[in-house]
């Protein structure tokens with residue numbers, strides 16, 4: 441598009457002031473200052489491939505913010521490394537207040553244009569406009585766009601900020617973003633995301649996109665059969681604990697699945713990966729505890745893989761005093777599938793249980809809560 445609602449107001453380099461927006465302090469008395477939680481767009485300088493990602497953005501002055509690259513393998517961080525090799529700052533734009541589908545697809549690692557995926561979900565291309573000061577495109581309907589560049593030859597401390605792990609995180613030396621132009625709608629709405637102690641909007645976004653992206657990767661790309669469900673737990677910010685259920689077909693099936701997951705994230709995401717049988721409802725916390733209780737023989741069914749990349753911002757990976765090192769950690773794989781035929785479930789037949797539930801109101805007892813009939817009963 442030639443132009444769009446996000447360009448109703450255009451403010452040049454000399455007049456712009458990020459602090460004129462009502463930017464929240466999300467964790468009062470603990471955050472280093474006001475933070476935006478925008479979508480960032482960058483391009484690979486060689487291929488021109490676009491990346492969208494959500495990254496925390498500490499507003500440090502009228503035209504200056506921080507940017508935190510949590511892990512070096514993310515496309516945005518890779519773009520930054522490529523611009524650095526060229527000895528040039530990285531052109532970047534942040535945008536806020538777009539179709540929620542773009543917030544759900546943007547932080548993914550599909551390896552393809554996230555705006556195209558958003559368009560695919562909506563069955564309508566995302567309308568884009570070119571930035572005023574750089575060769576980047578942003579959604580035409582955005583409420584607010586800030587164009588500028590990220591330093592590649594200069595870093596300074598960033599944070600702390602209340603993070604998805606449930607802890608404060610900060611103190612890394614990070615690049616800075618210098619704003620060169622702001623465009624916005626008339627009377628724009630500043631959209632932010634709650635991304636502190638889970639559950640939060642951050643963990644909800646990650647749950648939806650990571651479960652879907654992993655399912656696609658494992659089934660459509662790696663052609664692993666038998667997967668019935670994949671569930672990332674919000675208590676772990678959806679990056680620490682992953683449960684999967686499969687119809688196990690051969691001895692290496694569980695490993696095939698687990699290593700497919702770990703390879704997808706440069707060995708960083710998921711400290712705990714549990715695989716169980718297809719008839720377990722892995723979205724039910726009670727059933728997860730039941731499975732760990734009776735389907736796992738720890739010395740045989742649990743394995744630790746030491747010295748892998750740690751999950752970004754995992755506070756157990758290293759003390760905050762060592763923050764400038766790339767964190768290392770370990771993975772625990774739990775094979776919670778049945779290794780032989782188990783005895784029958786110790787419940788009356790399903791039909792009897794269903795009849796009791798159906799007639800419950802007649803028994804003059806307190807209402808039933810959390811009723812579950814395990815599969816296999």
Ligand SMILES: Cc1cc2nc3c(=O)[nH]c(=O)nc-3n(C[C@H](O)[C@H](O)[C@H](O)COP(=O)(O)O)c2cc1C
Pocket residue numbers: 477491492493494495496497508509510511513514515516517546547548549633634635641642643645646
């Ligand atoms: C609310 C929210 C905040 C996030 N903040 C950051 C961040 O500050 N730094 C970061 O590296 N990743 C952050 N992420 C994760 C990235 O958005 C995600 O890893 C990234 O977009 C995917 O990488 P890509 O650069 O390969 O597309 C955040 C995700 C969400 C949902």
